[in-house]
Amino acid sequence: MPTLLLLGISLHAQESKSAAPPTPSVDPTVPAAESSRTLSIGEYRSLVSAIYGEKIEYFLKLPEHYETSLRRYPVLFVMNGDVPSVAANAYSTMETLGSEMVPEMILIGIAVPKRASIFPGDPNGQGRGADTLVRFVTEELVPHVDARYRTQKYRILFGQSNAGLFAVYAFLTRPEAFDACIAASPTFGWQLDFMKETARTSFAQNRDLRKRLYLDYGGRDYGQLVRDAIPVFADLLRREAPAGLLWKSEALALDGHVPVASLNNGLLFVFPDFLASDELKAAGLKAVDAHFAALSQRYGIQLQAPEETVFDLSHKLFREKKYGEAIVGFEAVLERYPDSLRARLFLGDAYRDSGDIAKAKEAYRQCLKSDPAYGQAKQRLDQLLQR
Numbered sequence: 001m002p003t004l005l006l007l008g009i010s011l012h013a014q015e016s017k018s019a020a021p022p023t024p025s026v027d028p029t030v031p032a033a034e035s036s037r038t039l040s041i042g043e044y045r046s047l048v049s050a051i052y053g054e055k056i057e058y059f060l061k062l063p064e065h066y067e068t069s070l071r072r073y074p075v076l077f078v079m080n081g082d083v084p085s086v087a088a089n090a091y092s093t094m095e096t097l098g099s100e101m102v103p104e105m106i107l108i109g110i111a112v113p114k115r116a117s118i119f120p121g122d123p124n125g126q127g128r129g130a131d132t133l134v135r136f137v138t139e140e141l142v143p144h145v146d147a148r149y150r151t152q153k154y155r156i157l158f159g160q161s162n163a164g165l166f167a168v169y170a171f172l173t174r175p176e177a178f179d180a181c182i183a184a185s186p187t188f189g190w191q192l193d194f195m196k197e198t199a200r201t202s203f204a205q206n207r208d209l210r211k212r213l214y215l216d217y218g219g220r221d222y223g224q225l226v227r228d229a230i231p232v233f234a235d236l237l238r239r240e241a242p243a244g245l246l247w248k249s250e251a252l253a254l255d256g257h258v259p260v261a262s263l264n265n266g267l268l269f270v271f272p273d274f275l276a277s278d279e280l281k282a283a284g285l286k287a288v289d290a291h292f293a294a295l296s297q298r299y300g301i302q303l304q305a306p307e308e309t310v311f312d313l314s315h316k317l318f319r320e321k322k323y324g325e326a327i328v329g330f331e332a333v334l335e336r337y338p339d340s341l342r343a344r345l346f347l348g349d350a351y352r353d354s355g356d357i358a359k360a361k362e363a364y365r366q367c368l369k370s371d372p373a374y375g376q377a378k379q380r381l382d383q384l385l386q387r
Contacts, residue, residue, distance in 0.1 A: 041091045059087045059109025068339040074154040079163035081109015093263045099306040118166040121194040138177040152301040160184040172202040180212040182266030189225035210244035214266040218255030281313040307337040323354035
């Protein structure tokens with residue numbers, strides 16, 4: 001399988017016909033086993049497009065718990081995701097936010113076909129090809145992803161610069177396809193009047209629109225294309241957007257074109273209440289589950305408390321020597337996230353400290369069954385066996 005290397009990060013390509021890239025140079029003075037390591041962040045896969053008549057690649061990154069659960073996930077679609085730096089930035093943003101800040105999501109990087117145009121219209125309002133790309137994304141790529149992966153019908157579209165302009169256009173013209181849009185430095189200045197009319201038409205046809213739209217740009221961004229144009233578009237949103245469209249536009253003063261935190265800030269805008277507060281955790285598992293049930297109803301998808309959240313409240317109970325409640329909490333983590341070794345380890349600790357040595361031994365053995373090299377579990381089990 002050909003591999004594309006980016007600063008030590010590999011993006012694996014599937015079904016690619018191109019030749020493998022040159023082997024990176026290796027320092028002959030360093031032993032081969034120590035010379036390099038590869039960090040895999042996802043794969044390139046492909047589909048055959050009837051619209052474009054060619055095979056088109058897309059970048060895929062599945063959530064951490066995808067293989068060990070039956071859960072379904074929202075999907076983040078990233079324009080120009082075939083570009084390694086764009087895919088790597090999206091990956092690192094998701095990793096930085098973690099599952100406590102936003103839901104775990106399937107990440108799909110969209111490759112723009114070479115013959116495609118991302119510009120919605122010319123100054124006279126005549127189409128320039130973006131409608132064809134919108135059709136490919138909504139009629140071919142989205143169904144392809146839904147058919148092959150465990151998705152939930154909550155989709156976010158992210159684009160930068162000209163691709164940000166396209167993302168907003170797709171969001172406005174096919175609102176049924178996307179629940180949220182994040183656009184970093186969208187170049188409205190190319191086609192501001194056309195985009196304003198597109199928005200007005202969309203708003204008139206979708207007065208009950210219940211979506212989220214986030215726009216940002218840098219204080220040192222391009223003037224006419226971005227800095228001058230986005231506030232004009234935002235003013236239209238302020239005056240004419242349906243009440244159900246939650247939107248935000250902001251300038252990041254010290255940034256240039258495409259602020260580095262755009263996707264991070266946009267996702268936090270889309271999911272502002274996902275993070276469980278310390279007060280909520282202190283209220284217990286039932287309160288946490290009620291919070292995520294309310295979020296599920298709001299977003300129209302099934303959301304559950306992240307592993308980190310349930311583990312934290314259980315571990316706090318363990319530190320407070322409330323072993324019975326801690327055991328219930330750790331078991332709740334394992335019911336939802338069966339591959340959580342640390343939850344199983346501390347479940348053993350809670351059983352041990354509560355006096356149930358047999359169940360403690362079994363918990364440690366289960367840890368070692370999953371990972372025979374898990375040193376902490378082995379050490380704890382050995383200590384119990386020596387008693």
